[in-house]
Structure formats: structure tokens, C-alpha cells
Amino acid sequence: MPARRPFLLRTEPEVLAALQRWAADELRSVNGQIEFVLRRALRQAGRLPPPGKDSPAPPDGSASKS
Numbered sequence: 161m162p163a164r165r166p167f168l169l170r171t172e173p174e175v176l177a178a179l180q181r182w183a184a185d186e187l188r189s190v191n192g193q194i195e196f197v198l199r200r201a202l203r204q205a206g207r208l209p210p211p212g213k214d215s216p217a218p219p220d221g222s223a224s225k226s
Contacts, residue, residue: 169194 171179176190183193202208 179193180190183190186193186196188196199208203210
């Protein structure tokens with residue numbers, strides 16, 4: 161698995177609060193929720209292959225929670 165790279169994300173307080181509530185509802189960390197949302201959007205846009213033999217599932221198990 162490739163190394164993860166940290167990056168800074170600046171957002172408005174209300175966006176962060178909504179993301180925190182959503183993450184808590186789905187029993188994920190905020191970071192895990194951001195990654196889940198980004199991966200889903202990238203797959204829907206055709207910019208990331210679907211999980212399968214050629215692509216490892218994300219470590220948070222989000223592949224099974226579409």
C-alpha cells in the first residue's frame with residue numbers, strides 16, 4: 161500500500177460541523193469520512209477505478225458502504 165500523504169484542508173465552520181455530524185452518524189472519523197466522500201466522487205466521475213482485484217479496498221472499509 162502506498163504511503164499516505166497529509167495535507168491541510170481549510171473549510172468553513174458550518175461545513176466542518178456538518179461533516180463531523182455525518183462522520184459520527186456513520187461511525188467514521190472525520191478524516192475517514194472525507195476520504196470516503198472523495199473516493200466515491202472520484203469513482204462516480206470515472207477518475208478512480210472501482211474497488212476490485214486491481215485496486216485495494218480502502219482501509220476504513222468504505223467499499224462495502226456505498
